[in-house]
Amino acid sequence: MSFPDQLTAWQQIREQVPWRTVVPHLTSPIHAVRDGFATHPRLGSLPTEVRRTATTGAALTPAVTARWNALLRGLPEVTFRRGPAFAKNGRDRYGLHADTEQRYASCLHDAADPTLPAASRAARAYLDVAFFHPYDDGNARLAALVLHYVLLQAAIELDEVRPILTVVRRADDPDGAAGLARLVHGIAQATHRRWARSSRPRRLFIGL
16 A cells, blocks of 8 residues: 655645744744753753754754754764655655755755744744654654754744644644644743743832
């Protein structure tokens, strides 16, 4: 039984989502009381590496994601997959074409486009990694790190990430892709509100 190519489906859906208008631009910087990525149990110490790389201003490239993927998996190095990939017990197939690796690099480059709202760019980059499925393993965790990186480069932190990382995404779902951008945007706004409350000076009332 042959299953549809999820990568081809995603590349078509990617062009249909109104990334520029699905959410407005966020006012940054957005600080967090705590780093939601750093406290996520499946990411280990990698969010610290992502934050360090973000401070250098380095572009998001396949070399960067390969390094993070290798660190996630405890390997000295990794390369882009050499054949079709499968997930969900083989039900999801991610094809490999002559230009797949080049398209992946182009999509990572798109994540730096400042004319798009940061939440849209981060959500799209997350889904790019998920559906290009560039490496043999660790792609879901890598997608989380890429989302984190895109937001950090826009000076945006999140204090909660579980709602983003625990929902199974579909490559052929434009509403779901747009919904992810809205979710990232909403959590960023809530992060800012919680940080503002925590940093507000408390008044001391003395009863007479």
